[in-house]
Amino acid sequence: MERAGRVLRKLSVPGGCPEPEAMARAAWAPAVGKRIAARTRAVGFSNGCLLVEVTDPVWLPQLETMRAQILPRLQEIAGHETVRALRFREGLPRIEPQRAAGARARKDEADGIEDPVLRRLYRASRSRSLA
Numbered sequence: 001m002e003r004a005g006r007v008l009r010k011l012s013v014p015g016g017c018p019e020p021e022a023m024a025r026a027a028w029a030p031a032v033g034k035r036i037a038a039r040t041r042a043v044g045f046s047n048g049c050l051l052v053e054v055t056d057p058v059w060l061p062q063l064e065t066m067r068a069q070i071l072p073r074l075q076e077i078a079g080h081e082t083v084r085a086l087r088f089r090e091g092l093p094r095i096e097p098q099r100a101a102g103a104r105a106r107k108d109e110a111d112g113i114e115d116p117v118l119r120r121l122y123r124a125s126r127s128r129s130l131a
Contacts, residue, residue, distance in 0.1 A: 020045065020048075020078075020082045021044075021045035023078045023079065023082050024042065024045050024050045024074070024078050024082055024083050025042040025045065025050075026078075027074055027077040027078035027082075027083070028040075028041075028042040028050065028052065028074065030077055031070060031073040031074040031076075031077050031078075032070055032073070036059075036063070039054065039055055039056050039059050040052050040053060040054050040055065040059070040063070040088075041053050041055075041091070043091070048081075048082070048083060048084035048085060049083075049084065049085040049086070049087055050074070050083050050085070050086055050087070051087050051089065052086065052087070052088050052089075053088075053089055053090070053091030053092075054088055054089070054090055054091060055091055055092065055093045056093075057090050060088055060089075060090055063088050064088060067086050067088075070086060071083070071085075071086055074086070108123075110122050110123050110126070
């Protein structure tokens with residue numbers, strides 16, 4: 001398997017090279033792996049410094065100690081001139097997308113009508129009034 005840096009260098013991007021911020025953010029997850037990427041996200045980039053939000057405060061000191069290992073991997077993928085420093089800050093936990101309340105199957109109130117003829121008449125009447 002090829003290193004991500006080699007793959008990124010081979011990519012032909014229309015209009016030239018991608019912007020440094022886009023390159024740095026895209027390189028974050030491959031540089032740190034799935035486990036760390038699930039608890040962090042690259043949120044900003046300024047003057048060669050990538051800002052990373054850490055959703056779990058327990059991970060913040062861990063990442064600070066791993067900075068010397070993460071930065072070279074990040075530079076290998078995004079380029080040495082792109083990312084020169086890392087900064088970590090505590091962020092808000094991610095909220096997973098949820099289904100809308102209306103997306104669930106609704107129970108038909110007509111099902112509460114025991115008489116089948118009345119139930120059918122009710123449904124027909126309701127359909128006409130909603131049309």
